[in-house]
Amino acid sequence: MMDFWIILTAVLVAGACSILGCFLILRRMALVGDAISHAVLPGIAIAFLMSGTRDSMWMLLGATAFGLLTVFLIQTLQTAGLQSDASIGIVFTALFAVGVLLISLNAQHIDLDLDCVLFGEIAYVPWDTWTLGGTDMGPRAVWMLGITVTVILLLLGLFYKQFKLCAFDPAMAAACGIPVLLFHYLLMGMVSMTAVSSFESVGAILVVGMLIIPAATAYLLTDRLGVMIGLSVAVGVVSAVAGYLASYLLDASIAGCIVSVAGILFILSLLLSPKHGLIAKASRRRSAAGVL
């Protein structure tokens, strides 16, 4: 049963991250995903201090608010004339530092371990259960991730065409009357929710890997957005399951193994992809040279 909960958690993390990751890399916002996943930390700490519990709803709300604040601050700095990479670097490190400060200052009251924040501890997930009216409802992380994945599927299912057009051609989307800014913040809100519900399992650093690597792998393999999202989820889920098995065999960090497997899959598709793969490109170049 323990294994089941851990694998389910990993699969949910992978699912949520790999869907959103597609939109992040297509909008060239991979770094913003990175920023959000770190900057939600003060939100988590504040929610914890205010509510005094690890109640999931508070954390989701607090962290999502900070995620959106991050995006807003990055945009404000950019409009003020700062380069976009500098804006991202300033905002997320500063917010992350505030989070680290809050946690270390209140170490006695917060049972949040900084190592756990950075690297996650998915193995503890099954023990941290949610009790409702005295009934054990199962692991808290699974509930949080379940809510997150549901929200993502619902919003993307309903507004797929808007998210797609905003990613491909925001000017056209705006001219068509699609509220581009609203969909931008909806996407960022979902990334924030994902970051906060994943970070306890895989940590603030590895969640970025789950956001970007499966989506980038899928991007190399297809020319259709729908297929790309499906492949991305497949890569994420395979990484989660295979990574867990590998960690069991190697007796190593679960999250580390999961992201390593994703990395290996990426390298394989980089080499072997029929269209964008390095090997295919090299052989095309050779046959082109042969024709000449």
Place this chain on the structure above:
Amino acid sequence: MSEETNKLKHRTAAKEAAAAPLAVSNITVAYQRKAVVEDVSFALPEGKLVALIGPNGAGKSTLLKAILGLIPSISGQVAIYGDTYKKMRSRVGYVPQRESVDWDFPTDALDVVMMGRYGHLGWIKRPGRREKELAMATLEKVGMADFARRQISQLSGGQQQRVFLARALAQEADLYFMDEPFAGVDAATEKAIIALLGELRREGKTVLVVHHDLSTVEEYFDHVLLLNKRLVAAGPVAETFTPDKLHETYGGKLAIVGQDGREALVVK
């Protein structure tokens, strides 16, 4: 003439002017306090092909984007068929500059053209068979039907431009805005665009085109707007596209040279 009829006449004229496909009054756009488009007013006549020309940095694209509400203007008003752009959006088609999007996006030509229908579909409805058929028909019109399922990065620049035009046609609009559709396209595409513009004119549509090539203005367009931050002149090509007014628009950057007994305009 009594004062009454005078008033009436005035009101009808105002109403007619207001119902023009596009009426822009006193629009000013500024980037960080520096005006890039200043106090521009004009109205487009219905069923005409109109070129918007001016030197680099004259604010042509900016004016277009401000009209479409893509960038904020600090003052001025835009009326489309006598109403706000928000209400008349479904009657407007837009072709952005080709460079404005990432052509490596995982999608094909047909799918991009279907995006032209998104505005008509409302919040929830997804594109279906009707949208697909319409998209195919417009691809046919620009000579791109054979490339419907081609990944967009594998199209040439001219083909990509035609996909963008097909997408605008799929919007089934009455007033079209095109931002430099002729920029960097091959001869076949240029021909396809000209044929298309002709067809739009026959259907009574109004088209405003940001244009660069002065040598083709007289051949392709009915009306012209000369812009250099301010509107220098606007009107039918025969009256407005004159050496004097062009000099006023382009300043010293323009030379008129005789060539085979014909005059040619060269932007230095």
